[in-house]
Amino acid sequence: MTIMKELHQEHLNLKRLLVMLERKVERFRAGTHPNFQLMSDVVSYVGGYADTHHHPREDRMFAHFKGRSSELDTLMKRCEEEHVQLKQLSTHLNDSIDGILHDAAVVPLDDLIDSLAQFVQHEKAHLDFEEGTLFPKIEAVASSEDWQVIDQALPSPSDPLFGLKQSDEYRTLYQALADDERAS
Numbered sequence: 001m002t003i004m005k006e007l008h009q010e011h012l013n014l015k016r017l018l019v020m021l022e023r024k025v026e027r028f029r030a031g032t033h034p035n036f037q038l039m040s041d042v043v044s045y046v047g048g049y050a051d052t053h054h055h056p057r058e059d060r061m062f063a064h065f066k067g068r069s070s071e072l073d074t075l076m077k078r079c080e081e082e083h084v085q086l087k088q089l090s091t092h093l094n095d096s097i098d099g100i101l102h103d104a105a106v107v108p109l110d111d112l113i114d115s116l117a118q119f120v121q122h123e124k125a126h127l128d129f130e131e132g133t134l135f136p137k138i139e140a141v142a143s144s145e146d147w148q149v150i151d152q153a154l155p156s157p158s159d160p161l162f163g164l165k166q167s168d169e170y171r172t173l174y175q176a177l178a179d180d181e182r183a184s
């Protein structure tokens with residue numbers, strides 16, 4: 001069941017970053033001026049990783065299980081729709097932060113804080129929905145043959161180069177967030 005383990009690990013990694021980002025957003029709301037570049041890096045990492053790597057693998061896994069039960073189909077459809085919404089949210093947020101970083105747009109700070117809070121809340125709720133509701137339902141209907149077929153069909157992020165690049169980037173970002181938290 002390799003893919004489930006990988007997705008679960010990715011959820012843990014993403015959640016750690018989101019929790020730190022959430023604390024930053026709270027302090028931002030309380031009046032502390034944030035490190036915009038760091039916020040931008042976290043949002044684009046979380047959004048980029050989820051939108052281009054994590055969610056597409058999930059979508060392909062869901063495709064394998066379509067038609068097993070109408071309850072499962074409904075839950076997977078909801079999840080796929082959330083992937084589309086989350087992508088819109090992260091694109092919009094990245095554009096807003098880029099505008100601020102490059103002085104190209106005047107985004108009211110309250111709006112930016114709300115967008116950031118919304119991004120964190122939706123990403124976290126999505127992870128919780130998968131971990132708490134959808135994935136257990138998939139695991140309940142899946143056989144070991146299903147996992148074999150899926151694991152062969154889906155490219156693994158443990159491809160050495162990709163995996164290493166991601167984890168290096170992840171560690172660097174996590175460390176930068178932790179340092180920034182201590183400094184402020």
Ligand SMILES: [Fe+2]
Pocket residue numbers: 054055058079083126130
């Ligand atoms: Fe997802």
Ligand SMILES: [Fe+2]
Pocket residue numbers: 007011054058127130
């Ligand atoms: Fe996920």
